[in-house]
Amino acid sequence: MPKLWNETIEAHRGAVREAILDTAAALVSEQGLLSLTMSHVAQMAGIGRATLYKYFPNVEAILHAQHDRQIAGHLEHLAAVTHAGGDAGHQLEAVLHMHAMMTYEHRGSAMAATMHHEGARQRQDAFIQDVLRRAAETGAIRNDLTPEELANYCLHALAAAAESTSTAAVQRLVHLTLDGLRSKG
Incomplete structure (x- = not known):
């Protein structure tokens, strides 16, 4: 793959990962630690659950x-x-x-x-x-x-x-x- 393509994909992955972490932090702050679920993180981050699982295997890993x-x-x-x-x-x-x-x-x-x-x-x-x-x-x-x-x-x-x-x-x-x-x- 061309270098620009690899850099673009890595930047996108980094942005998605940061969005997941930002979302999790906001949800914990607003609703508490025990209310955090993979489904809720995916929904609030605007991604599918399957995509979320490509980044993190569970809530503990996100935290x-x-x-x-x-x-x-x-x-x-x-x-x-x-x-x-x-x-x-x-x-x-x-x-x-x-x-x-x-x-x-x-x-x-x-x-x-x-x-x-x-x-x-x-x-x-x-x-x-x-x-x-x-x-x-x-x-x-x-x-x-x-x-x-x-x-x-x-x-x-x-x-x-x-x-x-x-x-x-x-x-x-x-x-x-x-x-x-x-x-x-």
Whole structure:
């Protein structure tokens, strides 16, 4: 097949996949996780059920793909913070604050609560570990624990943002988490 044809087909497939994911996210937001069915997704996306099944075998696969897309977007935002400059300590603070705010803003989300599967968690861990590693190398934070241990600490501590009552409470949580990362001597 000609290259243009292949590119056009790939673009179409990508657009259909994105429409399916957008539709699923909207339906979950509007009607709840338990109301999501393959028939309803196909109908609302404007495609046939057979077409939908060519992209996803079941609702769970759609939800995992939507969640992966959401996590990728979050990681892009976090990466932008690290590329904005500043020292490693300030980058770490900005990343933790942004992560906590995303957790706070998505609290109660049926999709977030149900779909935090292992692949998404591994990407978050790897990203946070890299930021922590750089901060430890510059002396901005303690270096007596591994980046893996520190990332685990940060992600668990900042998960409490989902229960916070305000953005001010989230900010205090971030500062408490940062205090735990700083060297004691």
